[in-house]
Amino acid sequence: MFGVERRSRILLLLQEKKSMLVHEIAVIFGVTEETIRRDLKELEKGGLILRTHGGAILADESKTEAALEVREGINSAGKDAIGKEAAKLIHDGDTVILDASTSSLFVAKHIKDKKGLTVITNAERIIFELSDCEDVTLISTGGILRQKSLSYVGKTAETALSNYHVSKAFISCKGFSPQKGLMDSNEQESDIRKAMLQRSEKAIFLCDRMKFDKVGYVVTAQLGDFDYFITDAPIPADWNEALKESNVALVVAL
Amino acid sequence: MFGVERRSRILLLLQEKKSMLVHEIAVIFGVTEETIRRDLKELEKGGLILRTHGGAILADESKTEAALEVREGINSAGKDAIGKEAAKLIHDGDTVILDASTSSLFVAKHIKDKKGLTVITNAERIIFELSDCEDVTLISTGGILRQKSLSYVGKTAETALSNYHVSKAFISCKGFSPQKGLMDSNEQESDIRKAMLQRSEKAIFLCDRMKFDKVGYVVTAQLGDFDYFITDAPIPADWNEALKESNVALVVAL
DNA sequence: AATTAAATCAACATATATAAACACAAATAA
């Protein structure tokens, strides 16, 4: 059996059982656990599964709440650190765009005490988070609520964005590599992010370590579209070159 | 079971029970309380729950509830009855507008089990209430959030409305009398309601007894603009005449 | 305020799980 074949079978098994142990899978295919671990890494990079200690679970997008909220739990420390650093780029009186990502939600949590801010977003969770901040003018794009992500997408939301022009946009994604750029797994979310980038003077890319070298099937943007790259871990050595070439400032939050 | 799984299950349990004891959770999953405490810390870091001495509660509840509780508390029994009656006018597959009023919120609470609904609203509170209903397509007008009422107002919100046409709009107000019509105390809220009435085939006026003969300083609509008048108490004798003249159906919820 | 029982925290222990470096054999290319 070839590796690809095994990996696709692992996916099928996971779809059935929802979660499995590395050991369990290794026995089924008669290979070492190390091999399975490598398979799982591969599958995780494609965003198909979620690796855990001892095994893996299906990255089931359809399981709205549970999946979404567990995902939020992943590397929340890192995302919080990123949010804190990103917040430093926002000053009293600024007008900014926050996208519908957990990373941006953490940015929102760190700007509550700033004065005279205007925040434009398509994320219901961010609206909820900031709705009690008297000193923040909150603008929602409106549109059809995508329940999986609790964000507004579609033509309405994009059109709404075109009414504004801001100084800074904070954008995340599903996966990133310097060669392929920012990738998402949902076209609508990708489109909204593209629209956001167009409406902003400067762009800040929020990229926690879990996104490194992950992939999605739709390209949202390229590294060169951004002015800042904020992350929570040392980046792979060869990325520095790409950042310099694209003239993107690197911020590592710790 | 993996840690992530357990944590996501804990969330589900909390959503069900609202609050739980550490001990209680530990027994359910067959792990030590220390492990559960670590889980709860993790979830708290992500802002999903609030830890208490001995257990945890859901993070969400507090904010929106508390903020609007006062307003909702006013004749909430009557408004609930009105909401229930109003919900009877909504059928599977309908597209409706709900305004940003407590009365409309109660309508929302009574339509959660209907199929294939589309709800257009400018009320954050209603979006929040319906955001977990898989069978409801939720459309937000978007715009600038008016924090006092947690509703979207302004030109953006009004323009967004003009993209839609619905079969029924549910509207409330601050005060009403047959002679003066529906009155509000906020021009922006009034304008949104006017826009909503224009976008709807039929209009339903939600008017609990507390609004009888109250006044506001801006007139939103006249009785004749509506098809139904739903209230929770016998109306003053001389109002019947006006209702009949305007060809408005009276529904008294009890 | 003082007392007390319970809950929490911090530090450590431990069994697994994982990552990293290397080895090797089969498949592929030169």
Place this chain on the structure above:
DNA sequence: TTATTTGTGTTTATATATGTTGATTTAATT
């Protein structure tokens, strides 16, 4: 053929999840 790559197995050091214990904090009651 010989070299190179690729996938897998092996070994060892490291990391992780959970449990355990004892000190500390908290909340409830006197």
